[in-house]
Amino acid sequence: MLRRLLRIVLALVAVGFLGYGLAQNWEETTGAVAAMSPWAVLGAFAAVLLGQFFMLVAWREILAGLGTRVPLRTAGRIMFVGQLGKYIPGAVWAYAAMMDLGRDHGSPPRRTFATISLGLVINIGVAISIAAATLWTLDAVRQAWYLVLLVPVIILCLHPKVLAWGLNLALRVARREPLESVLPGRTVVVAVAWTALGWFVYGIHIWLLSGRPDLYVIATGAYAFAWATGILTVVVPAGVGIREGALVLVLAPVIGPGPALAVAIVSRLAFTLADAAAAGISFLLGRQVPRSVPAYADQNGSGSTALTPDRNLSGSPEA
Secondary structure, three states: OHHHHHHHHHHHHHHHHHHHHHHHOHHHHHHHHHHOOHHHHHHHHHHHHHHHHHHHHHHHHHHHHOOOOOOHHHHHHHHHHHHHHHHOOOOHHHHHHHHHHHHHOOOOHHHHHHHHHHHHHHHHHHHHHHHHHHHOOOHHHHOOHHHHHHHHHHHHHOOHHHHHHHHHHHHHHOOOOOOOOOOOHHHHHHHHHHHHHHHHHHHHHHHHHHOOOOOHHHHHHHHHHHHHHHHHOOOOHHHOOHHHHHHHHHHHHHHOHHHHHHHHHHHHHHHHHHHHHHHHHHHHHOOOOOOOOOOEEOOOOOOOEEOOOOEOOOOOEOO
């Protein structure tokens, strides 16, 4: 109860600082929002949706590499509907919802848990790498140089053997059965590629909202930096307030405090609406799994089913 209260307080503090900055630059910010082209706002929303689609493809690739191959629409239902839990204080809700939805569609909870965790690690690694490569000349970002130290650690953790050990350790802590297979190295490379493509598309929405044709590179790095900062602040649900503050920190010296606040606010709104739209579309499209796809019993005999045969650590098919 105390931890939940602390999370709520921290979220309110973050939002309070954002509100204070908005109040201090109210006229400039509202003017910047009013000056935004409706087509730019609509384009930003479309870019967010497209970026989410690429992230979904990466997520599905990881799930398939771990032994459960599902149609893209089913993966979308598991990922997009389940991740709405991130708006509730505490990361456990999104995990629990996605694991439950995964079970409904043939993915054992341990595989869904591993897929979520690995997808998050890849996202953080790619986001920090992009931010470091695009924003190293900005003083505000150089002050957070220590975040770059996470990149080699994440690369090391993505080695199949290290990855299998880490995920099985997390599963033991969560009192789940260990994974039956090691994620192939090719799957990791493909997931990283799709994730990077998603981040480059996400950059388009900040670029459109900024109204500066010359700022695509900085816009991409700015959002990557802001997202990584928000997600690493685990006590605040969905990085509310933290992500916007980091985005303003990067963009304000380039386009001014008011326009930077306007971009941060509209960006958050675009992502919130895109989350809801993606969840709604995926819920409708993923309600049924094609009957022609065979189901296989889970290794532990719990009654969960997978849509492809499991493979053990030696690579041989499970009985």
